[in-house]
Amino acid sequence: MFLNAWSLSLVVCSIVVLFLVVNAVRTGVRVLRYWDPASDSTLQIGLENETWLASTLVEFALAVQGLSLLLFILAADNYSQVIAGAMCATGSLLANEYGLPTLTLKLVGFFLYGFWILLHQLDIRSEVYPLVRVKYVYLLLLIPLILADVVLQTLYIAKLDPDIITSCCAVVLSDTAVESGNLLGILPQTAMLMFFYGTIAVLIGCALLINNLVPGLKSAAERWRAPLSFFYACGWLWFFGLALTAITTVISSYIYAMPFHRCPFCIIKPEYGYIGLAIYFTLICGAFFGVSIAAAEVLGRRPELRVPAGQYRKGAVYLSLAMLIVFTMLSSYHFLAYILTGGES
Amino acid sequence: MKKNRAIEKQFNLLDYALSSLWRRKLKNLGIIAVFALVIFLVASFQILTGSLTETAERILAKTPEIVIQKMSAGRQESIPVIYLDRLADIFGIRAAVPRVWGYYFNETSGANYTVMGVDRAAMPEGKNLAMAIEGDFPAAGQGEAALGREVAADLKLAGRRTFSLFRPDLSLKSFRVSGIFAASTDLLTADLIVTGLDDGRDLFAIPENRATDLLVYVTNPNEIGTIAKKIADRLPDTRVLTRPQIHKTYKVVFGWRSGFASICLLTALAAFVILAWDKASGLSAEEKREIGILKILGWQTADILVLRFWESLAVSGLAFLVGCTAAYLHVLFLEGSLFRPVLLGWSVIHPSLKIVPVIAAADLLLIFTLSVLPYLAATVIPAWRCSTVPPDAAIK
Numbered sequence: 001m002f003l004n005a006w007s008l009s010l011v012v013c014s015i016v017v018l019f020l021v022v023n024a025v026r027t028g029v030r031v032l033r034y035w036d037p038a039s040d041s042t043l044q045i046g047l048e049n050e051t052w053l054a055s056t057l058v059e060f061a062l063a064v065q066g067l068s069l070l071l072f073i074l075a076a077d078n079y080s081q082v083i084a085g086a087m088c089a090t091g092s093l094l095a096n097e098y099g100l101p102t103l104t105l106k107l108v109g110f111f112l113y114g115f116w117i118l119l120h121q122l123d124i125r126s127e128v129y130p131l132v133r134v135k136y137v138y139l140l141l142l143i144p145l146i147l148a149d150v151v152l153q154t155l156y157i158a159k160l161d162p163d164i165i166t167s168c169c170a171v172v173l174s175d176t177a178v179e180s181g182n183l184l185g186i187l188p189q190t191a192m193l194m195f196f197y198g199t200i201a202v203l204i205g206c207a208l209l210i211n212n213l214v215p216g217l218k219s220a221a222e223r224w225r226a227p228l229s230f231f232y233a234c235g236w237l238w239f240f241g242l243a244l245t246a247i248t249t250v251i252s253s254y255i256y257a258m259p260f261h262r263c264p265f266c267i268i269k270p271e272y273g274y275i276g277l278a279i280y281f282t283l284i285c286g287a288f289f290g291v292s293i294a295a296a297e298v299l300g301r302r303p304e305l306r307v308p309a310g311q312y313r314k315g316a317v318y319l320s321l322a323m324l325i326v327f328t329m330l331s332s333y334h335f336l337a338y339i340l341t342g343g344e345s
Numbered sequence: 346m347k348k349n350r351a352i353e354k355q356f357n358l359l360d361y362a363l364s365s366l367w368r369r370k371l372k373n374l375g376i377i378a379v380f381a382l383v384i385f386l387v388a389s390f391q392i393l394t395g396s397l398t399e400t401a402e403r404i405l406a407k408t409p410e411i412v413i414q415k416m417s418a419g420r421q422e423s424i425p426v427i428y429l430d431r432l433a434d435i436f437g438i439r440a441a442v443p444r445v446w447g448y449y450f451n452e453t454s455g456a457n458y459t460v461m462g463v464d465r466a467a468m469p470e471g472k473n474l475a476m477a478i479e480g481d482f483p484a485a486g487q488g489e490a491a492l493g494r495e496v497a498a499d500l501k502l503a504g505r506r507t508f509s510l511f512r513p514d515l516s517l518k519s520f521r522v523s524g525i526f527a528a529s530t531d532l533l534t535a536d537l538i539v540t541g542l543d544d545g546r547d548l549f550a551i552p553e554n555r556a557t558d559l560l561v562y563v564t565n566p567n568e569i570g571t572i573a574k575k576i577a578d579r580l581p582d583t584r585v586l587t588r589p590q591i592h593k594t595y596k597v598v599f600g601w602r603s604g605f606a607s608i609c610l611l612t613a614l615a616a617f618v619i620l621a622w623d624k625a626s627g628l629s630a631e632e633k634r635e636i637g638i639l640k641i642l643g644w645q646t647a648d649i650l651v652l653r654f655w656e657s658l659a660v661s662g663l664a665f666l667v668g669c670t671a672a673y674l675h676v677l678f679l680e681g682s683l684f685r686p687v688l689l690g691w692s693v694i695h696p697s698l699k700i701v702p703v704i705a706a707a708d709l710l711l712i713f714t715l716s717v718l719p720y721l722a723a724t725v726i727p728a729w730r731c732s733t734v735p736p737d738a739a740i741k
Contacts, residue, residue: 008715056729
């Protein structure tokens, strides 16, 4: 189903990302071959200039990738109006076997590009550019991911089959009455919510400890900072998955005020005040900053990066904490409103 | 404090970017005009598609849930009214009525009319049908007809109340006009002549016990699929169409046509992107000197990149606003007249329906992706090339 404005815009996004990253990689290959910080040849000066280009290109590609993630979900929602058996984005993503892998890959890609930007930002804060090689090897490793993203997305769109009236009996072929399934089955709600809020509490406590905000425990926090940072990062990784599951199985149905509608995608629609956009934005950003603290911790062991990495870690902990709190408020709002007012107002 | 300084720096860069755009206003206004035109084309299609889908949706809400057509050798033919008896004991059917309809080619004007003969008394929504008509609904068996606005204009009635159409054997069948359809239903009724069931049969010379298709009204919309399956089982020689499916077909067709049009427009977009690339990369000696001076004054490569980014954003943002506004006005006041033939079909009588522009945030995002994104991507590399101009370029 390529002849559709949504499909076209996804294709345009892919082309733009490919174009940008391929250009960045060209620089990357040259940097890996000829980079020599000690030299002051024209080549080296040219390469130092080119690293600016590469970073701008990847930053831009990251923005496009974020947009394409949003577009992909909106497109899936749009496709659901023409695909047999699909009632919302869930249905059209499950319409063939490439839908969910594409979505996952786009999500993962968003994080991985983000880490590249992080590496770059830390790198240019040090005078000797210690991470240049690491950065460009990482960039080369991103290429297969981007290609896989493009291929999967193309396959997904190509295999979509709109349900239009055929010349034989249309009813027998299409199963219009089939309700689109939910992504996940019913999980025990109370246990899920306990895990959810429990993890949030642990993460908040951990963030306060890392940034020395607990008065009595300053020296201990200082000593245990490295393990705490790793624990915090792992906690965010776990929380990211948990939150997505909780949104799908518990929280979303409170937002819809429909017990059997458990869809993680419909909450981004205008009918629900775009609350889903805010929820996912805070969750994804929070998870990125949270997880990146581990990277900052590892990179901070290099003496030349100790100061910028430390600064970054401090900022990232605050940011992830803020995102976590906003996320918790947004995602709990409908649930609490339901519990407190005893029903949908 | 530090954050404020950073924001202030961005504002200053934006300020400089705007003034530098203004200094080269002829070149930049040219780019904005062409870009706005491309965005206008893309946006018009998008808004028009949304509005047409919305209109079709609104009108289809009142149509029968299921239509049964008899098929013979893969083609549709008239259906025996006796088939209705076989549906009598299916639960959930509110009403099932026969309908006669077909196309009538008017040789004098070269237009095609859709003639429809219905039995209003048997139709559950019959009363509502009468509400769509300014005048009266045609009485059964009296040779009366209600006309769509375009038909009335095409027949050049000019106040006359009667007109005649040819039967297949070229004898004349005369009708008396009982009413005209309201303008709000033009998408469906522009080319329509509605008359009684028997008058319709008379005009098309369809035998007494046959109809063109059967309409089935279902009480519970959730049961449409099940009932349609049951009907298909009992009447194996028929094609059963359901409203949700017709709905989807409309969506697909509008989506397909606008997608096709967008592909055609992509060539225009590609041409524009190449133009933008070219304009951005051709550095004049003057520009080189300017950047050299900025560098000597202490600007970094990153600052100039940001400056160029603000410039691109200002140009594309302005073009986006102008293009989208123009497209909205085009659909609102001109009813998308540039592109409506592409989306609605090529029949001689065009429904001149009143389109209300429907524009969602998602549509704007789509237009943005299709136009601004490629532009920004195309200007990144030229921007970098210009930001790496060495400081000594100023004195060369």
